[in-house]
Amino acid sequence: xxxxxxxxxxxxxxxxxxxSVGAAAPPAxxxxxxxxxxxxxxxxxxxxSVDADASAAGIEVLRKGGNAVDAAVxxxxxxxxxxxxxxxxxxxxxxxxxxxxxxTVRTIDGRETAPLSADPGLFLENGAPIPFAEAVSSGLxxxxxxxxxxxQRALDRWxxxxxxxxxxxxxxxxxxxxxxxxxxxxxxxxxxxxFRYFPDTADLFLPGxxxxxxxxxxxxxxxxxxxxEIARKGVDTLYxxxxxxxxxxxxxxxxxxxxSGWNARPGDLTTRDLAAYRTKLxxxxxxxxxxxxxxxMAPSSSGGTTVGEALNILEHSDLSRASEVRYLHRYIExxxxxxxxxxxxxxxxxxxDVPTKELLSQRYADSRECLIKDDAVLTSPVAPGDxxxxxxxxxxxxxxxxxxEGDSTTHLTVAxxxxxxxSYTLTxxxxxxxxxxxxxxxxxxxxxxxxxxxxxxxxxVHDPNLPGPGKRPRSSMSPTIVLDRHDKPVVALGSPGxxxxxxxxxxTLTGHLDRGLPLVDAIAAPRASQRxxxxxxxxxxxxxxxxxxxxxxxxxxxxxxxxxxxATGVQRLPGGKWLAAAEKERRGGGSAMVVRPAR
Ligand code: GLU
Numbered sequence: 001x002x003x004x005x006x007x008x009x010x011x012x013x014x015x016x017x018x019x020s021v022g023a024a025a026p027p028a029x030x031x032x033x034x035x036x037x038x039x040x041x042x043x044x045x046x047x048x049s050v051d052a053d054a055s056a057a058g059i060e061v062l063r064k065g066g067n068a069v070d071a072a073v074x075x076x077x078x079x080x081x082x083x084x085x086x087x088x089x090x091x092x093x094x095x096x097x098x099x100x101x102x103x104t105v106r107t108i109d110g111r112e113t114a115p116l117s118a119d120p121g122l123f124l125e126n127g128a129p130i131p132f133a134e135a136v137s138s139g140l141x142x143x144x145x146x147x148x149x150x151x152q153r154a155l156d157r158w159x160x161x162x163x164x165x166x167x168x169x170x171x172x173x174x175x176x177x178x179x180x181x182x183x184x185x186x187x188x189x190x191x192x193x194x195f196r197y198f199p200d201t202a203d204l205f206l207p208g209x210x211x212x213x214x215x216x217x218x219x220x221x222x223x224x225x226x227x228x229e230i231a232r233k234g235v236d237t238l239y240x241x242x243x244x245x246x247x248x249x250x251x252x253x254x255x256x257x258x259x260s261g262w263n264a265r266p267g268d269l270t271t272r273d274l275a276a277y278r279t280k281l282x283x284x285x286x287x288x289x290x291x292x293x294x295x296x297m298a299p300s301s302s303g304g305t306t307v308g309e310a311l312n313i314l315e316h317s318d319l320s321r322a323s324e325v326r327y328l329h330r331y332i333e334x335x336x337x338x339x340x341x342x343x344x345x346x347x348x349x350x351x352x353d354v355p356t357k358e359l360l361s362q363r364y365a366d367s368r369e370c371l372i373k374d375d376a377v378l379t380s381p382v383a384p385g386d387x388x389x390x391x392x393x394x395x396x397x398x399x400x401x402x403x404x405e406g407d408s409t410t411h412l413t414v415a416x417x418x419x420x421x422x423s424y425t426l427t428x429x430x431x432x433x434x435x436x437x438x439x440x441x442x443x444x445x446x447x448x449x450x451x452x453x454x455x456x457x458x459x460x461v462h463d464p465n466l467p468g469p470g471k472r473p474r475s476s477m478s479p480t481i482v483l484d485r486h487d488k489p490v491v492a493l494g495s496p497g498x499x500x501x502x503x504x505x506x507x508t509l510t511g512h513l514d515r516g517l518p519l520v521d522a523i524a525a526p527r528a529s530q531r532x533x534x535x536x537x538x539x540x541x542x543x544x545x546x547x548x549x550x551x552x553x554x555x556x557x558x559x560x561x562x563x564x565x566x567a568t569g570v571q572r573l574p575g576g577k578w579l580a581a582a583e584k585e586r587r588g589g590g591s592a593m594v595v596r597p598a599r
Contacts, residue, residue: 044595046578048568057169077170092146093426100419103487110150112143129454139267141447174224223442303478312365319514339532344384347464358387377555400458409496423479493569504565537561
């Protein structure tokens with residue numbers, strides 16, 4: 001089974017994949033994850049993820065007659081093996097599904113929840129927020145995982161295969177191993193210090209006490225056994241069975257090396273918390289943009305409302321004919337305004353009265369769009385508006401800064417031969433999550449609760465994202481599916497990157513839909529990210545270009561961000577053909593595959 005060690009190419013091979021962009025996709029048959037290519041075109045269905053073995057797991061399921069939901073779960077489970085620092089059964093996520101029969105979009109909110117004992121003081125000590133880094137590597141930040149329940153719910157509702165069957169490729173991958181690449185080694189190195197605080201994590205991810213060597217085979221037999229147990233007993237074992245007890249023990253008594261000196265604060269998770277966990281089936285967010293329906297996650301994620309509001313703000317700008325400077329200017333300003341509203345209005349709707357519909361109304365967007373000037377830049381923080389009472393060009397409210405979010409996570413996109421589509425973003429929050437491995441179980445626990453505001457972002461502005469019992473921390477994940485006027489899919493995509501997810505999705509959508517970039521080029525385009533902050537982050541491709549000077553002349557301020565996001569997507573082509581697209585370079589390049597490549 002060479003496939004199992006074919007993951008994660010050397011830098012050389014990745015460059016070769018970049019060269020192949022636009023050329024016919026190489027064969028991507030299951031059983032031959034021969035390399036990573038960022039674009040593939042063909043029939044029978046498509047999978048795009050950051051990793052070749054994970055995409056191959058999805059393709060294997062499609063090839064055997066499974067549908068997009070079956071393949072998405074198989075891909076996600078494989079990512080839990082090969083991208084264990086970004087996603088896995090210790091985390092949560094958001095699953096967006098297009099059903100070809102009914103031509104409708106449905107979603108599952110599989111976000112982690114805070115313990116039932118949590119209150120707004122969760123991250124306060126003596127009245128002050130604890131240091132962020134200390135919260136990250138602690139039991140305190142671990143929410144009840146939602147990912148296993150998401151997989152089961154999606155399969156129950158829309159799948160055609162059992163969880164047992166779709167977990168097989170991932171279980172095999174964990175048992176037989178995958179080949180370590182530069183990205184995996186670099187992510188391990190970035191976490192090495194804190195991984196050593198937790199001996200079970202160090203034993204797993206620092207084999208022999210060292211960083212895994214590029215080219216070596218990385219096996220995770222504990223995770224293989226855990227997947228086998230879930231396959232046998234169902235996800236209930238994680239919410240009510242032995243695995244639930246293991247998780248609770250680990251969170252409440254983090255297995256830290258006393259010699260490390262790390263103060264691993266315990267959490268307060270109970271078996272009741274795990275037993276009470278439920279995913280939520282809910283209506284998607286919808287924005288109408290240039291005749292398309294843009295569907296994504298409604299709160300508890302802020303992704304759908306923020307991308308949607310920004311698109312609505314841009315609705316009256318002719319971005320297809322604008323100069324590059326004008327396009328970027330308007331994109332940046334629309335994003336700035338949408339983030340101002342996100343901060344004030346979006347939190348878990350089970351706890352907060354979130355005006356989802358109003359945030360997505362064109363009338364509200366129009367009342368915000370008029371703040372944008374062609375020859376000047378808005379000053380951040382811009383104050384939020386009131387979507388329930390739109391006022392013309394009123395920027396007088398009280399502003400609050402945007403709170404911090406991590407930047408790990410992974411996104412996968414799948415289409416099948418029946419025309420169903422899945423856009424699924426999943427995470428354990430920070431790269432490496434809490435850094436705490438459940439002993440003997442082979443997976444890391446999330447630190448998702450650090451997505452809550454530790455304290456209100458401003459004492460004068462209501463913060464809808466403070467911790468609460470059983471509450472879901474606000475997310476930025478924006479798995480998106482775009483439909484045409486006939487409710488048929490056009491394109492589906494998403495990205496990791498904390499709050500930059502929103503800007504990456506927005507920029508990629510406008511790049512593709514308005515600027516006419518092929519999907520793979522819209523994904524590869526250098527990114528800008530403005531989140532209601534004084535400066536806008538630019539990747540080097542923009543930071544080092546003359547465009548920066550032109551934008552600075554209008555009044556923009558910038559700072560460099562070496563890499564923003566790692567998107568994947570699929571595009572429907574005529575005649576049952578699909579195009580899968582992934583990153584050419586970011587995170588070592590992504591992996592696009594189809595079942596039967598077009599010639
Ligand atoms: N925890 C973040 C969120 O839910 C995602 C983290 C990331 O993408 O790195 O929005």
